[in-house]
Amino acid sequence: MKKIDECFEKKSYTEKVLQIGEGNFLRAFVDWIIYEMNKETDFNGSVVVTQPLKNGLIDKLNKQNGLYTLYLNGIKNGAVVSEHAIIDVISRGINPYNEFDQYLEVANNPALRFIISNTTEAGIAFDENDQLEDKPQNSFPGKLTFLLYHRYKNFNGDPTKGFAIIPCELIDKNGEKLKEIILKYAKLWNLEDGFVDWINKANTFCNSLVDRIVPGYPKEKIEEITKELGYIDDLVVEGEQFHLWVIEGPQWVKDEFPADKAGLNVLFVDDLTPYRTRKVRILNGAHTSMVPVSYLYGKDTVREAVEDPVVGKFIQDAVFEEIIPTLELSKKELQDFAQAVMDRFKNPFIKHYLMSISLNSMSKFRTRVLPSILQYQNINNALPNRLVFSLAALIAFYKGERDGVRIDLKDDEDILALYQNLWTGYDGTRQSLEKIVEKVLGYKKNWEMDLNKIDGLHQQTTDYLEMILEKGMKEAVKTF
Numbered sequence: 001m002k003k004i005d006e007c008f009e010k011k012s013y014t015e016k017v018l019q020i021g022e023g024n025f026l027r028a029f030v031d032w033i034i035y036e037m038n039k040e041t042d043f044n045g046s047v048v049v050t051q052p053l054k055n056g057l058i059d060k061l062n063k064q065n066g067l068y069t070l071y072l073n074g075i076k077n078g079a080v081v082s083e084h085a086i087i088d089v090i091s092r093g094i095n096p097y098n099e100f101d102q103y104l105e106v107a108n109n110p111a112l113r114f115i116i117s118n119t120t121e122a123g124i125a126f127d128e129n130d131q132l133e134d135k136p137q138n139s140f141p142g143k144l145t146f147l148l149y150h151r152y153k154n155f156n157g158d159p160t161k162g163f164a165i166i167p168c169e170l171i172d173k174n175g176e177k178l179k180e181i182i183l184k185y186a187k188l189w190n191l192e193d194g195f196v197d198w199i200n201k202a203n204t205f206c207n208s209l210v211d212r213i214v215p216g217y218p219k220e221k222i223e224e225i226t227k228e229l230g231y232i233d234d235l236v237v238e239g240e241q242f243h244l245w246v247i248e249g250p251q252w253v254k255d256e257f258p259a260d261k262a263g264l265n266v267l268f269v270d271d272l273t274p275y276r277t278r279k280v281r282i283l284n285g286a287h288t289s290m291v292p293v294s295y296l297y298g299k300d301t302v303r304e305a306v307e308d309p310v311v312g313k314f315i316q317d318a319v320f321e322e323i324i325p326t327l328e329l330s331k332k333e334l335q336d337f338a339q340a341v342m343d344r345f346k347n348p349f350i351k352h353y354l355m356s357i358s359l360n361s362m363s364k365f366r367t368r369v370l371p372s373i374l375q376y377q378n379i380n381n382a383l384p385n386r387l388v389f390s391l392a393a394l395i396a397f398y399k400g401e402r403d404g405v406r407i408d409l410k411d412d413e414d415i416l417a418l419y420q421n422l423w424t425g426y427d428g429t430r431q432s433l434e435k436i437v438e439k440v441l442g443y444k445k446n447w448e449m450d451l452n453k454i455d456g457l458h459q460q461t462t463d464y465l466e467m468i469l470e471k472g473m474k475e476a477v478k479t480f
């Protein structure tokens, strides 16, 4: 059978976007948006993609001439739709670890206008060991600072040669944070004031919020898909139909990035906070809190979990009774959004594995669930039972075993180390369980506070954990 690049040609567009990250999400979201803009407007832009880590997909992408197939499955205009497209906007991929000069050369292209990234929440970070001389720097912001400095020098500080920089990482104020780190590198490397001035005046850092569920490579269906397509594609990616991109950006960015003219759900707003809070606390909060409960209950995917009468009701009630009441937007709007999210979770075409969502669950719990627990307690002077149960389930999940089978935990080394030794002193008594909970809740490096100090949290978490260990998850959830 032929490969995708032997079957399709790419149109030639101007390289206008530098994309940092070659992961599933960017390919199913940003590159698709650009594909739609090319189809519907005069954008006519292509994307040069770089790989932020040493190991990645750039080789695979180049072997396919940047082409790949995107499946979008779900509800579109009220009807169930499964459709696919060949995304042809990636001009080339560059691995800065072995093509550093080519990576820098990208900065010399005067037509380049946008830098878009998604490097997971871990990516927007400052690494004090990164040096100006490194080729490349370790962190993504370090590499980007170097590239920006190169552009600044190449165009002699020309104020018209800056970029719109739009990070997609799911962290609060992602644009501002990225800019802060770039300025920190400028200081660390003693770069001239002119560069700092150019960063501030010629470049626009846009905070942004993305929303589309992208389970990624459909490994279970790939044989069937390959038969249907009639060609081999090692980078098939699958996502839902729903999409939303909220960007805090000035008019010129909107004008040059005509997503609205292509009929896309891309909103340019002054303040994306309400969109972010709603999405992170309801959608991601539901995902993160459902994972340990549903997985230990015996479910593998989001859909299986939400459709189960017991665990599904647990999730529904956690969202509607414990998360929504902590948010300040209009109740009707929140309920409509949450109902739509529940429907998206039930998408019959999408197999979204709980294990893939479980990646870095501890920090996700801090940013996506803990704020609801704290706010709930503020308002009600009591803890939200289901969310606390989910915290207890998280500790049980990190014990690393389901029905005698090892759970493939994926988290920071420090966190895995914490859990590795956690149960060694456990002798089945309440007292030793209390110690375990105390250790986890007191792990400030993750929580940025001592959760043992939250009134009643230690006791309630221990109660639930005890119940989970004694009865098993199936019986424990039934108590709700």
Ligand SMILES: NC(=O)c1ccc[n+]([C@@H]2O[C@H](COP(=O)([O-])OP(=O)(O)OC[C@H]3O[C@@H](n4cnc5c(N)ncnc54)[C@H](O)[C@@H]3O)[C@@H](O)[C@H]2O)c1
Binding pocket: 020, 021, 022, 023, 024, 025, 026, 051, 052, 053, 055, 056, 118, 119, 120, 121, 122, 123, 124, 140, 169, 170, 210, 211, 212, 213, 214, 215, 216
């Ligand atoms: N998949 C989804 O449904 C979805 C939806 C919305 C947002 N997101 C966001 O997108 C992120 C990536 O998701 P994905 O599905 O594309 O995952 P992926 O594993 O396919 O891609 C991850 C990308 O992040 C890079 N990366 C990982 N750790 C890094 C680090 N420490 N420094 C720099 N780069 C790093 C990798 O090189 C890769 O390019 C998620 O963390 C999430 O915040 C995902």
Ligand SMILES: O=P(O)(O)OC[C@@H](O)[C@@H](O)[C@H](O)[C@H](O)CO
Binding pocket: 170, 210, 211, 212, 213, 214, 283, 284, 287, 288, 356, 357, 359
């Ligand atoms: O992608 P992560 O690992 O940060 O989080 C897992 C999911 O909650 C997330 O991917 C959602 O599906 C997505 O945020 C929906 O827009």
